[in-house]
Amino acid sequence: MTAADRFDLTGKVALITGAAGGIGRVTATRLAREGASVVVTDIDERGCKDLAGELTAQGHRALGVAMDVTDNAGVATAVATAASTFGPVDLLVNNAIVACPIPPKLHEAPTSLWDTDLDVIVKGAVRCCQSVLPSMMARRTGVIVNLVSVNAFAFYGHPSYSAAKAALVSFTRSLAVEYGPYGIRANAVNPGTIRTAAWAEQEAKDSTVFDALAQWYPLGRVGEPDDVAASVCFLASGSAAWITGSVLTVDGGLTAGNPVMARSVEGS
Template sequence: MTIAAMELFGLKDRHVLITGAGGGIGRALVATFQAAGARVSGADRDLSLLESLDLVHRLTFDLTDPTSITREMARLDEADAMPDVLISNAGFTRADMLDQVDTAAWDNELAINLTGAFHVATPVVAAMARRGGGAIVFIASVNALAHYGNPAYSAAKAGLIAYAKALAVERGAVGIRANVICPGSVRTPAWDHRFERQPGLAAQVLPHYPLGRLVVADEVARAALFLASPAASGITGAVLPVDAGLTAGNYRFVKDVIEGSA
């Protein structure tokens, strides 16, 4: 980055905590924020997922276990290391349809994707309020905006949007900004393996995306950096899709029905 770009988009010496840091999007987030000059800490469910990353602090907790979250966040607080920026990225889903969702599946998806994120954010927000400000970015999903399957996951991610807006409205006066990114399907090795196993799958999936492709993890990470940076200092309570145009409209309908009948 140039000096001007670093001033606008950089986070030199700011402390950033990224949950789900050991996953595909998480690793892209770590690299992107480090390149912007931030000091990065990471959290994940297993320490082995973080071992290869250059992190200031490594936190391990299960998002379904509030006690483990409280313990690790207290440890960070005791070290006077609560973050200036929180990227709430950790999440999980199964490929369920509505008739496959029982009470256990519903409770588990909400515990991981919504309640767990709340338990992580709560002490961070308190520390940011004492400090006089901070930035939070929640990684939700296009499933929060429209239905693409996975109903329990979708409900949880929609809840993240509501929670972020509550933080934006009720904590803005103390300098805290909260925003949400909604990725579409992200091209990870898992998708590559699926395309290899099912040669016709790409032809079914990609026509739904106006850009004709899936987004990659670096694109999600750069959007998060923007929302966390001084470049977005006036933005809070916003929802930013990073989805290759999926939620802009029904491209497949336009091509098959409108153009096809013209």
């Protein structure tokens, strides 16, 4: 990371959900390196506390707190713990999901899958926002970044996850408009395929899965967690001071067009 890649978040308190692994882990690490005090939350208590310990050992300010985003009281307690340790939350990153690497077909999916995706992704973000917004409103400052997905805008599989992420896009815009007068900004980061452990099941079946997916990306590769983390840091920083209600697409060009089809049309 060079000086040109830096976003100064010194003095900010950031709370990240789903932070024990994958995108959340890298995002929490990047935020800490940018100077933020990070509250690493996850339903995986050991995972979030281990990460917080690693960051603390590196000289960063970090706290690991077990939190289930489907539990109202648990969310409120985690936010209160963050405030009592570092101060009120300045940045909330809603990243929690339930991993479902190979989902069932729509007509075979149990309603419980829909209930879970909507409860964790949408209502989980709502619970977290409701817990941090009063303090942000009182201080007339704050940033919320929601992690959505290209699945919110086109069908790439997993209907319940896609629907939940689409709802989160709408929720982001609602936050931006309703709380903008309080100096609070809300934006979404919209990733394409990101190389994380969530793909382990597919990769175990086919070690070339990322190579196969890369052909659909104009930049010729799938994304890495730091591609997303850098975008979160940008939106959290003063460099994005007049950006709110926006969706920052970080997808290597996937939604810009279809390179495979384009080559076929061109006869190449």
